[in-house]
Amino acid sequence: MRIALLSLCLFGAALFAAPEQVSTVEQDYLNTWRTNDANVANDILHDDYSYTGADGERHDRTWTIDMIGSGRLVYAGIEIDRGPVHDLGDVVVTLGTLRATGTWDGKPMVDNLAYTMVWVRVNGQWRLLSEHNSRVLNGQ
Secondary structure, X not given: OHHHHHHHHHHHHHHHHHHHHHHHHHHHHHHHHHHOXXXXXXXXXXXXXXXXXXXXXXXXHHHHXXXXXXXXXXXXXXXXXXXXXXXXXXXXXXXXXXEXXXXXXXXXXXXXXXXXXXXXXXXXEEEEEEEEEEEOOOOO
């Protein structure tokens, strides 16, 4: 009985920790765009990762890792306004907005984006499965 109760408590604690764990990994992923660290992105992105950008273009894991490592897009600063987090067990969906400043091919740029990220737990590790960004219009 004690073992079953302890297991239930540990399992429950792990479930409630999921949004916090995802928040940490999400921040690590966003930092790859500041540091152009393709190795960290490689560890975070799921093998079936897909990205849909604000321009409507869709890209896969290889393209994203190559883009991060290329240094073409470098974020100097990223401000996040975290929205709802939907914890579905081994799947967590995060929503929010971000304001990013930096350079694109050496030219200054500012992005105001709403984002949705779908995270899945694979062998105990949170991996980013899907990401979608949309431009935020009129300062919303």
